[in-house]
Amino acid sequence: MRCFWDERQRSHAPAAEFFNGELHPAAEHQGRVDAILGAIGSTEAPADYGIEPILRVHSRAYVDFLREAFAQWRSAGRDGDAFPYTFPIVGRRPLNFDRIDASLGHFSFDTSTPIGERTWDAAYWSVQTALAALDAVLVGERAAFAFTRPPGHHAGRNYLGGYSYLNHAAICAEAALAAGKRSVAILDVDYHHGNGTQDIFAGREDVVFASIHADPRTDYPFFWGHADESRGNILNLPLPRDTELAGYGDALTQALDWIERSRPRLLIVSYGADTHEADPISHFKLKTSDYAPMARRIASLGVPTLIVMEGGYAVDALGANVAAFLEGFE
Numbered sequence: 001m002r003c004f005w006d007e008r009q010r011s012h013a014p015a016a017e018f019f020n021g022e023l024h025p026a027a028e029h030q031g032r033v034d035a036i037l038g039a040i041g042s043t044e045a046p047a048d049y050g051i052e053p054i055l056r057v058h059s060r061a062y063v064d065f066l067r068e069a070f071a072q073w074r075s076a077g078r079d080g081d082a083f084p085y086t087f088p089i090v091g092r093r094p095l096n097f098d099r100i101d102a103s104l105g106h107f108s109f110d111t112s113t114p115i116g117e118r119t120w121d122a123a124y125w126s127v128q129t130a131l132a133a134l135d136a137v138l139v140g141e142r143a144a145f146a147f148t149r150p151p152g153h154h155a156g157r158n159y160l161g162g163y164s165y166l167n168h169a170a171i172c173a174e175a176a177l178a179a180g181k182r183s184v185a186i187l188d189v190d191y192h193h194g195n196g197t198q199d200i201f202a203g204r205e206d207v208v209f210a211s212i213h214a215d216p217r218t219d220y221p222f223f224w225g226h227a228d229e230s231r232g233n234i235l236n237l238p239l240p241r242d243t244e245l246a247g248y249g250d251a252l253t254q255a256l257d258w259i260e261r262s263r264p265r266l267l268i269v270s271y272g273a274d275t276h277e278a279d280p281i282s283h284f285k286l287k288t289s290d291y292a293p294m295a296r297r298i299a300s301l302g303v304p305t306l307i308v309m310e311g312g313y314a315v316d317a318l319g320a321n322v323a324a325f326l327e328g329f330e
């Protein structure tokens with residue numbers, strides 16, 4: 001399978017995140033890069049598709065904020081990465097403040113997604129990597145893999161969170177529609193609900209979104225991903241902690257049947273390896289050997305497929321998990 005990656009994605013290097021009440025080493029760290037690159041073999045670097053595909057999904061104000069936030073943080077005399085610490089409650093009227101702390105809270109929903117000196121650069125090239133893999137599928141590849149990092153599925157039109165800054169799955173869905181695909185399906189199989197993707201596409205008729213994830217009553221991102229949010233083009237299939245392949249497979253069958261009924265011309269898979277039993281921040285019980293059969297079932301839809309990388313933090317197992325998933329598409 002053709003795989004895409006840009007070395008500039010490596011430069012995003014968060015030192016820490018707030019987790020379980022303390023400053024904790026960042027789970028989404030650079031060690032994930034070599035784990036995956038070492039397992040997937042050769043990769044192709046993307047062309048530069050520019051800012052326009054990003055602006056089809058994210059607001060100009062949010063993109064400008066992302067580009068400028070770290071410089072503003074430094075101008076305010078701060079060391080280290082930029083973190084938000086105060087947030088507007090849903091329904092508060094929009095206000096514009098000069099102070100970086102207000103902007104950080106305005107455009108973020110958690111404290112685990114810091115902005116460092118190279119975050120914009122890495123997130124921008126991660127998008128270009130996804131668009132290059134999409135291009136490969138649009139010109140005839142049955143499937144292609146974009147090693148997108150940092151991840152994307154928690155990022156909404158005007159917010160970051162969950163280690164995500166720009167939403168690759170959404171940007172590629174919009175790019176595919178702009179290129180003439182009439183209908184796109186997104187299947188999210190990360191451990192966590194893809195809240196950003198859901199928010200971006202809720203109510204649309206040309207994109208359907210199905211997500212299999214940990215029940216948000218017990219797991220991040222808590223405020224999205226509940227079963228009763230399923231309506232129209234959205235299908236949420238929350239599963240309890242400790243789910244193994246048997247329970248997971250039932251949900252996958254349901255998601256694939258639902259997706260098939262929308263007759264998509266392109267499938268985008270948000271793949272997270274944090275469903276693995278060894279993942280340090282997640283609680284499913286999938287094994288490395290489960291990923292190839294899982295991928296084969298997705299491939300059996302027979303729809304051209306772009307795979308983008310989301311989470312996966314068990315670094316020792318990460319390469320094998322990604323390789324097994326991609327092997328299922330061969």
Ligand SMILES: [Zn+2]
Pocket residue numbers: 190191192272274310311312
């Ligand atoms: Zn995740």
